[in-house]
Amino acid sequence: xxxxxxxxxxxxxxxxxxxxxxxxxxxxxxxxxxxxxxxxxxxxxxxxxxxxxxxxxxxxxxxxxxxxxxxxxxxxxxxxxxxxxxxxxxxxxxxxxxxxxxxxxxxxxxxxxxxxxxxxxxxxxxxxxxxxxxxxxxxxxxxxxxxxxxxxxxxxxxxxxxxxxxxxxxxxxxxxxxxxxxxxxxxxxxxxxxxxxxxxxxxxxxxxxxxxxxxxxxxxxxxxxxxxxxxxxxxxxxxxxxxxxxxxxxxxxxxxxxxxxxxxxxxxxxxxxxxxxxxxxxxxxxxxxxxxxxxxxxxxxxxxxxxxxxxxxxxxxxxxxxxxxxxxxxxxxxxxxxxxxxxxxxxxxxxxxxxxxxxxxxxxxxxxxxxxxxxxxxxxxxxxxxxxxxxxxxxxxxxxxxxxxxxxxxxxxxxxxxxxxxxxxxxxxxxxxxxxxxxxxxxxxxxxxxxxxxxxxxxxxxxxxxxxxxxxxxxxxxxxxxxxxxxxxxxxxxxxxxxxxxxxxxxxxxxxxxxxxxxxxxxxxxxxxxxxxxxxxxxxxxxxxxxxxxxxxxxxxxxxxxxxxxxxxxxxxxxxxxxxxxxxxxxxxxxxxxxxxxxxxxxxxxxxxxxxxxxxxxxxxxxxxxxxxxxxxxxxxxxxxxxxxxxxxxxxxxxxxxxxxxxxxxxxxxxxxxxxxxxxxxxxxxxxxxxxxxxxxxxxxxxxxxxxxxxxxxxxxxxxxxxxx
Numbered sequence: 017x018x019x020x021x022x023x024x025x026x027x028x029x030x031x032x033x034x035x036x037x038x039x040x041x042x043x044x045x046x047x048x049x050x051x052x053x054x055x056x057x058x059x060x061x062x063x064x065x066x067x068x069x070x071x072x073x074x075x076x077x078x079x080x081x082x083x084x085x086x087x088x089x090x091x092x093x094x095x096x097x098x099x100x101x102x103x104x105x106x107x108x109x110x111x112x113x114x115x116x117x118x119x120x121x122x123x124x125x126x127x128x129x130x131x132x133x134x135x136x137x138x139x140x141x142x143x144x145x146x147x148x149x150x151x152x153x154x155x156x157x158x159x160x161x162x163x164x165x166x167x168x169x170x171x172x173x174x175x176x177x178x179x180x181x182x183x184x185x186x187x188x189x190x191x192x193x194x195x196x197x198x199x200x201x202x203x204x205x206x207x208x209x210x211x212x213x214x215x216x217x218x219x220x221x222x223x224x225x226x227x228x229x230x231x232x233x234x235x236x237x238x239x240x241x242x243x244x245x246x247x248x249x250x251x252x253x254x255x256x257x258x259x260x261x262x263x264x265x266x267x268x269x270x271x272x273x274x275x276x277x278x279x280x281x282x283x284x285x286x287x288x289x290x291x292x293x294x295x296x297x298x299x300x301x302x303x304x305x306x307x308x309x310x311x312x313x314x315x316x317x318x319x320x321x322x323x324x325x326x327x328x329x330x331x332x333x334x335x336x337x338x339x340x341x342x343x344x345x346x347x348x349x350x351x352x353x354x355x356x357x358x359x360x361x362x363x364x365x366x367x368x369x370x371x372x373x374x375x376x377x378x379x380x381x382x383x384x385x386x387x388x389x390x391x392x393x394x395x396x397x398x399x400x401x402x403x404x405x406x407x408x409x410x411x412x413x414x415x416x417x418x419x420x421x422x423x424x425x426x427x428x429x430x431x432x433x434x435x436x437x438x439x440x441x442x443x444x445x446x447x448x449x450x451x452x453x454x455x456x457x458x459x460x461x462x463x464x465x466x467x468x469x470x471x472x473x474x475x476x477x478x479x480x481x482x483x484x485x486x487x488x489x490x491x492x493x494x495x496x497x498x499x500x501x502x503x504x505x506x507x508x509x510x511x512x513x514x515x516x517x518x519x520x521x522x523x524x525x526x527x528x529x530x531x532x533x534x535x536x537x538x539x540x541x542x543x544x545x546x547x548x549x550x551x552x553x554x555x556x557x558x559x560x561x562x563x564x565x566x567x568x569x570x571x572x573x574x575x576x577x578x579x580x581x582x583x584x585x586x587x588x589x590x591x592x593x594x595x596x597x598x599x600x601x602x603x604x605x606x607x608x609x610x611x612x613x614x615x616x617x618x619x620x621x622x623x624x625x626x627x628x629x630x631x632x633x634x635x636x637x638x639x640x641x642x643x644x645x646x647x648x649x650x651x652x653x654x655x656x657x658x659x660x661x662x663x664x665x666x667x668x669x670x671x672x673x674x675x676x677x678x679x680x681x682x683x684x685x686x687x688x689x690x691x692x693x694x695x696x697x698x699x700x701x702x703x704x705x706x707x708x709x710x711x712x713x714x715x716x717x718x719x720x721x722x723x724x725x726x727x728x729x730x731x732x733x734x735x736x737x738x739x740x741x
Contacts, residue, residue, distance in 0.1 A: 073695040080722030081715070083732055088714050088721075091504045098502075099417060099427045101403040106168045113159055118173060120190075131201045132188050134159070137175050157184075158708045161213070164190075166267065169218040170239065171201075174210055178708045180701065181658065183226060185210035187237070205237065205244045214263040216270050216290035222249065222261045229610045229658055231259045234272055236290065250283065250294060256614035257281075264310040265359055265404060269334075271308055277494070277617040280305045284337070297337040305529075309359045310334070311382055316364055318357040322347050324530050327354040329364060329380065346380045346388060353528040354378075355497075358402065361412025363432035367400055369526065373457050373469045375400055375418070379432045391430060391437055396420050396455040398471060398500035398518075419502040421518075422453055422473050422510045453510055460553035462522075463545040469526060470550050471500070472559065474515040479558055484515045485728055486560035488551065488588070492523035492543040493572035494618060495532035505717050512733045517554055521546035521576060537620040537628060541635055544579040551580075551587050566590040566724050567647075571660060571704065572597045578637025578668075581646055590727040591649045592720050595657055595704050599664030600636040601629070610658055638664065641671045643679040648692040648727040652716060656702035669696045693727065 104111035109120040116135060119128040137157050156178035163172045171188045187205035191198035211231050213223035221237040234250040249272070252259050256276045263270050272283040272294055279302055283294035297308055297315070305327075306319035313334045319342070322328030328347040332338075346364070348354055351371030358365045359382075366378040375398075377391035393400075398420035414432060417425035429438050456478055458470040474481055487509060491498050498518050506516055520526035523535035523543040535542045555561060565588045569577045574596030581591060603609055604622050620628030633639050649672065653665040673694045680691065697719065699707065707713050725732065 073693055074697060074719070076693075077719060077722040077726055080725055080732065081718045084718035084721040084725075085714055087508060088505065088718055091508050092710075092714070095424055095502075095504050095507075098424050100425070101401065101415075101417070104162060104164060106164045107166075108168055111162065111164060111171070118159070118162065118171070129201070131171060131190065132173065132186065132203070134175070136203060137184060137186060156709055163213060163215055163221075165215040165218040165221075167218045170204070170215070170221075172213055172215065172221055174213070176708070178701070178703070180703070181226070181229070182208060183210055184208050185213060185223065187221065187239070204239065212260040212262070214261050214270055216263075216285065216287040220290045222270055222272075222285070222290075224259050224261055230255070232257070234259060234261060254300075256617070258614075263287075264308075266310055269308075269310040273307070274300070275305075276300075277614065278303050278305070280307070282306065282308050284308065284334075295337065298339045301339075304339075307357070308337075309357065309364075311359050311362070311364075314382075316345070316357070316359050316382070317342065318354065320529055323350075324528075325533075326528050326530065329354075329357065329366070331382075345382075345385050346378070348378070352376075353526075355525075356400070356402070358404075358414060360414045360430075360432050363412070365414045365430070365432060367402075373471070373520070373526065377414075377430060379430075379435065381432075389435060391435065393418060393428075396423055396453075398455070399502070401425065401501070420455060420473065421500050421503050421506040421516060424502050424507075458553060458557065460519075460546070460549040462542065462549040464542070466522070466542075466546070468522070468546045468549055469520040470553065471518040471520070472515060472554075473506070473510060473518075474559075475510060475513070481515050481559045482561070484513055484560055484564070485724075485730060486515045486517060486554065486565045487724070488517045488519060488554075488565065488567045490519045490521060490547055490550075490567065490569050490576055491573035492519075492521040492535065492546070492576050495523075495525040495529065497525045505721070509721075515559055517550070517559070519547055519550040521550070523576075536618055538631055540575075540619070540631065543576045544583070544635055547576045547580050548584060548587070562587050563589050564728055566592065566728060568592045568720075569596070570594040574598055575600060575635070575637060579635045579640065581649070582637060582640040582642065585644055585646045588647050590724055591647050592652075592723060593649065594652045594706065595654060595660050596651055596665060596668075597660050598637040598668040601632045601639055602664055602667075603661070604632065609661065638668050638671065641668075641675050643675045643682065645679060646672055646676055646692050646694070648694070648723075650695045650697065650720065650723045652697045652699065652706075652720075654699050654701055654703060654706075656700075657704050658702060659704045662698070665696070669694055695723065 102113065109122055111118065111120045111131070116133060117130045118132045120131050121128045134157050157175045158178060160174045160176050160183065168190055171190055173186055175184045175186065185207050186203055188201050189204045190201050209225045209227060210223045211226040213221055215221050219238060219240040223235055223237065224231045225233050225235065232252040233248065236247045236249050238245040238247065252274055254276065257274050260273045261270060262273060268287055270285040270287055274281040279300045281300040282297040284297060285294050286292065298306065303325065304320065306317050309316045315332045315334055315337055317330045317332060318327055319330055320327050321330065329345040330342040331345045332341040332343065348368060353369045354366050355369060356367035362382050364380040364382055366380065368376050368378050370376055374395055375393045377393065378388060379391060380388040397418040399418065401417045403415040412432065414430040416428055418428060419425040426439060430436070453473060453475050456472040456474065458472055460468040460470055462468050489498060498520060500518060509516065521543050522531045525532055567577050567588050574593045577591060577593065578596070578598050580587065600619055601622060604612055604615065604619050606612055620632060622629035622632050651665055651669060653662050655662060676692060676694065706716060
């Protein structure tokens with residue numbers, strides 16, 4: 017799958033990484049926390065959750081937090097058996113994760129065999145310096161990605177240490193499947209800091225290394241000799257470029273993708289000749305983004321060479337891949353935005369958003385591109401997760417899951433040859449409670465007249481939401497879409513009468529590349545204006561009111577929320593921020609931080625450009641704190657987060673508290689009642705995206721719910737008790 021987000025650098029201040037390709041265990045997705053909350057982890061020692069550093073003020077939410085912890089445990093258990101794409105089908109075996117290991121099972125038998133025990137991964141724990149003698153902290157290992165070589169001779173897997181950025185790659189020899197007495201699986205190679213990796217053949221593995229939030233080097237591991245041989249294949253010199261390796265769907269071409277925020281450069285390696293030098297497709301060019309797939313010695317390229325520099329599909333011969341040979345194959349209609357591309361058999365399958373902001377599939381026959389057709393998807397679909405076929409699956413079938421924040425994923429499959437779309441349920445609706453909830457798509461009007469889409473999830477009619485509590489989600493940066501995959505916490509809130517609004521403000525990717533460009537650097541103010549317009553529109557159509565409204569954001573999404581709190585603090589009653597990026601000016605003025613240089617294209621350069629400095633200063637949440645009555649704010653930060661340093665969060669917390677105190681002292685009868693609470697929850701570790709440990713994740717989510725109910729003055733919902741027989 018040619019995931020467009022692959023064109024965006026993975027080390028950004030993002031909601032969550034979504035670079036999920038061939039059969040990956042995407043540990044950052046909520047779904048993995050649902051399916052196997054504890055089985056995919058190996059703890060080298062008893063994990064001590066008491067290391068959480070709770071700041072003063074959290075005690076007042078303790079009772080509510082205990083209540084919601086129980087409720088969340090129950091709802092996660094309720095959705096513990098959801099469809100996903102975590103099972104890997106090889107030519108001879110099925111691979112899966114269970115308990116503390118990776119297992120395989122012969123397709124013809126039912127007896128599983130352990131391939132790797134996660135305890136083996138922790139044997140080099142001291143070498144990786146994961147054990148801290150002073151703090152006595154121990155870390156969990158979580159499986160991140162798995163790859164099986166073409167003939168199943170070897171398996172490679174990466175593991176991440178909970179609360180850390182470090183990754184470890186382990187290669188396991190699986191033995192000859194046709195041998196009468198094959199050797200048992202055993203580890204043949206281990207290395208650290210591996211980020212992406214792909215098998216070109218049974219003996220050759222290509223991989224990139226992640227050092228200081230940056231991938232710049234590609235290596236080739238050769239297992240053909242008695243000793244493993246590692247060769248450097250490519251090294252990127254531009255400091256703002258992130259490098260990954262990916263495999264085409266037909267497994268004939270391996271690509272080295274070199275992407276910055278605004279440019280792409282792809283090199284190709286034929287998997288039949290993996291030792292030859294990579295071939296450059298198109299040299300890097302400012303504002304040119306492209307991704308490459310392979311079909312019958314032709315390149316099918318998704319490139320932003322369409323009208324308004326939006327994505328379209330072009331074609332070029334593999335022998336002449338440069339831009340001079342690109343021939344337009346398909347361009348979407350006005351207002352339709354291409355979000356993803358795949359090559360399935362002799363068809364190009366595109367995931368797109370319509371002008372009404374609904375998902376559709378566009379199928380383009382590569383032999384007859386003018387005979388393309390559109391496949392309608394259910395209107396409630398807010399997220400699509402695709403599955404690449406297994407090595408044993410020769411059918412040209414496009415398989416995917418659709419979901420929404422409150423609707424669990426439903427498996428679909430499309431046969432492009434006969435346009436047959438099949439769903440697990442006859443009425444194409446999720447099996448649980450879909451009819452009780454409604455997806456309403458609204459459109460606010462921003463200050464400059466630009467329409468801003470809003471996705472509203474609720475029960476009943478919109479007219480009956482005046483007294484409903486409202487939780488508003490926002491991001492609006494790096495051209496990334498809001499995460500709208502299924503989340504049990506959101507399902508719980510809808511059951512309790514909440515309305516959920518997802519504001520697709522400029523700066524994000526929902527409306528295409530042009531809307532991202534308009535909210536970069538000089539246009540960052542538009543993100544704040546869009547968010548303000550969304551709230552005004554929701555209130556004007558009768559959805560909730562400011563005293564029952566809360567905003568939530570993660571990472572760079574905190575910029576728009578923090579700026580709105582400074583400008584219009586009375587538009588919401590509470591705010592929750594996770595790993596919040598609040599000190600934009602201070603961060604962009606510090607070249608020692610790992611993301612400063614590459615983030616210039618998103619936020620600007622305040623050191624060398626005075627105008628950029630003035631613009632950042634005008635909206636930066638930390639720079640514009642003023643004595644007034646702010647909403648209550650819960651800030652969750654991670655002690656060793658390299659993407660969002662803790663110092664900026666601490667400074668913001670202190671200054672907002674001081675501003676509130678000053679306001680209440682100067683104007684004691686200003687109506688600032690009840691007094692807002694500014695609460696800082698500092699968690700251990702460096703995981704910018706939150707804890708992978710299931711119990712810690714539940715504690716964090718339960719605290720957020722306890723905070724929202726307390727600050728909005730809501731009573732705990734009562735659930736009917738089961739009658740005793």
